[in-house]
Amino acid sequence: MEKSLKQIAKYVDGELVGDSSIKIKGISGIEEAQIGDLTFLANPRYRRFLHTTSASAVIVGKDVKTEGIKIPFIRHSNPYYAFAQVIKLFEEAEKIYPEGTHPTAVLAEDVQVEKGVHIGPHVVIEKGASLRRHSAVLAGSFVGTNSIVGENTLVYPNVTIREHVEIGKNVIIHSGSVIGSDGFGYAKQKGIHHKIPQVGKVKIEDDVEIGANVTIDRATMGVTRIGKGTKIDNLVQIGHNVNIGENCIIVAQVGIGGSTKVGHDSVLAGQAGLVGHIRIGSRVVIGAQSGVTKDIPDDTTVFGYPAREIHQTKRIEAHLSRLDLYLKRLKELERIIKER
């Protein structure tokens, strides 16, 4: 496959500077790019490669200084997004899972399978479940009683979707994830932990992506909900009755305790932990490995263990680096006082 740079610039709606007739044969990261490749610069850390890359062309942001760039470039307000569009253009054959049910799949009699659905080998689908149009459930995955896999949704191999889980449209669930496991709830009576039956549901809204080996517990009662467009990375734990808003980013190994609510457009960086029963606002940013124990209002960035407003944590960190010095100053005062 081959496209001219002119075609590509038009496709991504960018401003082309340089030889528009250049042929692009592939796409690549800026470090590894070869002649014939198109690359991009979105992260300033990689700016130094702009002059050494072997790529034939590059997509750059509006604010990048382009003096001295020897290759043609496309200016775009969002180079990462533009590049993503080009990757899709170049993906030779998009993964299309053909309609049909593999003969080794085991489906209960009353499972509803709509048009265009793909069911892979050794899949198990239990009674009352529905697979909506053009959804795909790949090898070895399990869909429990009365659960719904929405239109155009893709379930990778070896996923477990327990009973009464509702999954929206255009959702992607990666391998090894478990949706609808029991919430972690016990009532202690005479030293023994008695299990609280977990009779609630899970609702995954449209356009959500769930990484590999994620666990999302069902609600004790009611529903555990992941809002539309939210993206969850690998090995994340979502407790029972958690409610996540729309378009959030939840990075790998984050843990969220039961009944906690998160607003819209918030970002939870890797390995952050949130206790149960708190409310996190919208457009909140929680730094990596932070430990959050209290409500956080909208539009706040927190960081640290325990999590504090970020400027406060940065200030404490700066003090910590100077404790040696402070102690020295204290000693000096003690010396002076003593001598006087």
Added chain:
Amino acid sequence: MEKSLKQIAKYVDGELVGDSSIKIKGISGIEEAQIGDLTFLANPRYRRFLHTTSASAVIVGKDVKTEGIKIPFIRHSNPYYAFAQVIKLFEEAEKIYPEGTHPTAVLAEDVQVEKGVHIGPHVVIEKGASLRRHSAVLAGSFVGTNSIVGENTLVYPNVTIREHVEIGKNVIIHSGSVIGSDGFGYAKQKGIHHKIPQVGKVKIEDDVEIGANVTIDRATMGVTRIGKGTKIDNLVQIGHNVNIGENCIIVAQVGIGGSTKVGHDSVLAGQAGLVGHIRIGSRVVIGAQSGVTKDIPDDTTVFGYPAREIHQTKRIEAHLSRLDLYLKRLKELERIIKER
């Protein structure tokens, strides 16, 4: 299904105040409850909903002020436990897995399958394994050579139980968990890590619950043991030769290093990490995200990174919040001294 409040109060052995003839049709959390629902108040954070809930009745603790509550209520010394009992009462049909082996399951010839055992589709059970009375192994799970699944134990879909793993009675293992993976042990010789063969076992005692995507490594030699009644949340890592006592609570994403011992009735909060080869006492509480590197005696609460006795950590945190002030006071002294 419908029960009178009087019936329910009697069932949970609580003290009923108000109209005992009220009919309860369902159960619900205090925020979401509708007319006809019974709810409960155990967590003080939700007290404000006591006067606004639409529930028809509520179970409350002995110490809750009940003036002004407009709905009938049941007083109980342990409202959460009482409520758990009611949930069980209302679960329309308890999950019962019927006796039988799905035709797609693959069992070695000598597998012992006792009465009432359910084996789901695509299950694989290897030679010498035993499934005790009324146990259930659901779709896609694997039980290795010579392993035992105890009486009444439930193994959810896509669980892996390796060889020589002994699981007691009334155990629940959630999807994606791996019991008996090799311990992480290497001997370094001339820069190369040589694998220490992991030839030990795992023993899961009665009444244990293991969450989703948990990993419990087999012992190098000897046994990795989880004591009776201990409950483990999702994504927890238990290293080789770890020994956990009875009735412990291990919250999501905790990691326990090899050969560490934990006593009885201890609580390890979310994302806490324990190094290997240490001894944690009984009735110990380890705060969320704490990093434990030393032995902890019985009846101790620790918190922090590194974990310290909790009052010490709280004191340090208070100092950290005042470092600005301390520095100001130091500067003031320096100014005074200089001027004199």
Added chain:
Amino acid sequence: MEKSLKQIAKYVDGELVGDSSIKIKGISGIEEAQIGDLTFLANPRYRRFLHTTSASAVIVGKDVKTEGIKIPFIRHSNPYYAFAQVIKLFEEAEKIYPEGTHPTAVLAEDVQVEKGVHIGPHVVIEKGASLRRHSAVLAGSFVGTNSIVGENTLVYPNVTIREHVEIGKNVIIHSGSVIGSDGFGYAKQKGIHHKIPQVGKVKIEDDVEIGANVTIDRATMGVTRIGKGTKIDNLVQIGHNVNIGENCIIVAQVGIGGSTKVGHDSVLAGQAGLVGHIRIGSRVVIGAQSGVTKDIPDDTTVFGYPAREIHQTKRIEAHLSRLDLYLKRLKELERIIKER
């Protein structure tokens, strides 16, 4: 099985002191050992058991004081390694997976299966994949399109290997792990996160071991690489385009952000987190739960949150323990100044 101590000493090339005719019937840890067992002492924490063990013989390091040891012993420069060799000697029947494909496995027509390969029940292998000589893929595992399982490599039950993943020789992958899941990459445009197609690969080099429920993401473009001889514990997250060198040790629940590079012979202790796009040198040690946000040069030990050079972190920790005292000294100075 029974070996004389003399035979064993010769086998491990150690120096035997005491009765060489003693018969060894088994192997065991120093605490649990019985008469007839050989044990070892590598960790000084267990030295106290040297005089109380019931073992019939013990392997000890060159520097262990042996006065008063009542049982024969073998001196060895690397007792742990020597013991590992003896375990292998005693493993009665090494796990050998016989050549053959289970009839329930589902293989695409063009899958290449070399000599001596074992394919377990319910395995799924997609088109273009290759299983090299004497490799074994156990029950319920999945191998995607065009992926390669190298010679002598062992894939435990319920592993997912996605498409275009290349796995070298003598690799071990434990249950529940997912190799080649999509990297976590989105371009934000008008408030919506658009998925960056993840079209890269994963390369696992020879002699790597991967624990249970690990996730290794495929590269966005290019390759995510795990270097020869590196060992990865359970529940570790490796982001897209990460590049790990040779003979590293990555302990349980570590998370490594996208595009980060790690050199050779480095050790990442449990629950450590590394942000994306940084470079970690060779022979680096990162302490447990550390949060690494910056490049780390070769031969450096870091620890803490945020990670600092270890002496610096230890110094800060010491200051923290003395803040009470510092404040007291500050108050005393204030008192004196005020009084003068």
